[in-house]
Amino acid sequence: MQNLRAPGISHRACTLLAVRWMVMVASVMLSAMALAELPDEDAEGWSLRKETDNIQVFTIDQPDSSFQAFKAEAVLDVPIENVMAVMVNPQSCVEWVHNCSESYAFGDGDFHDRYAYSVNNMPWPVTDRDYVIRIRTRGNPHDGEVVMELNAIPDERNKESDYIRVDKSDTLYRFIPEGDQTRMIWVQHTDPNGSIPGWLVNTLLVDIPVRSMKQLERVAGWERYQNHELVYDQEGRLKDVVPKTQTGDD
Template identity: 30%
Template sequence: MNSMSFRALSEAPSRIPALIILLFTLICGHAWAEDTAWELKQDKKGIAVSTRSVEGSAVKEFKGEMLVDNSLGAIVALLDNPEAGPEWIYNCESITRVETNSESQTTWNHVINKLPWPAGDRDLVVRSDMTQSPETYDVLIALKAEPELLPEVPGKVRIQKMKASWQLSPQKDGQVKVTYQAHIEPGGSLPNWLVNSLLVDTPYKSLSAMRELLSEDQYKTQSHPDIVEPNS
């Protein structure tokens, strides 16, 4: 897809009625829930990582969970900052913001991941849609690959299939439960040992680095203009 058609796509009317957003969220959540049961792979230093099989795929889906002492706005501010991505996202070399549609809270980013030898580096064009529940204040950021939006990069393997989400759930004690869930088809040829290690290392090391970054002073008072806090 050329730049003109991409621009037309991102500028198309996209304010979806709240009911449609709610139905979309419920449908997506139901689709996640119907898959096979989760198997706990690691529970260390307050971060739990689980995996499960996905029908029709040789690659498992992963889920990482932790609690943090930050506001919803601070966490979203970090997730919405592409320049900070390489500081905490495991194997991330760079993230470039391609397009933003502020009305629909949708962004498109180009991500380059550097993988260890003998694997080749991967790149990914990802769409991110954010919604917040007016009842529970939960924030859901749904991500999916849109590989055709940008030309392929020489020397990189373009990831064709990816579905992921970030769910931020406020707790009664003031903490926020962070859930990072993803199923990624990396493409190309990867050794089994590397794929298996990435299923645990990616969520664990990403969440660990994220928690450390969120502990810095700049994120203690950080907010986000599109997020409503439970105590506001």
């Protein structure tokens, strides 16, 4: 067999390179598998469970899980810049997500790929759950759409004794500008871990996005989230959400 090793590179070096390549490929495959957990927005089987004001909530069974996924869609009466100013704040979970009691960023990360820790209050006597989440954000300057993918990575931080760590949770947010309003599509599937009956979670499932989306609309109208803009780099990638530059009168 022909030796494909380049001149001057030892067998050990080649082995290390091969191992690194396999690790990289495995990482990409695992990432794709994590995202594949969510059902497609247009998949057959979605069932309309609730429609109130401008919010629709659908659910669908998930294979190998007793917990359903949900899809919620609403038109928020606030511009996308306001909404994204909320979403990039690592502590905003407590402001708008129903039952979120603690949230903050941790570790090394940037706008496109970062990490957050949060705690979700559960009704007594159920133990509260905590989440370790990887958040990836991308935007399209042509149509203004912003997509956020949130995936549980439970082993990224040590477990807390007071909580049960959620080890499987996948979320997709899509924000689409419609003039001074924002269409939000939220798809999520979470296995809360521990001894919670699936039928109980599925019964309460629709209330989470309804309450949260209504609150997000309110929060995005707060003063501190006004007058922001989406910033793109030269390649057209969304790179930040920042306050608009304050300029004086001419």
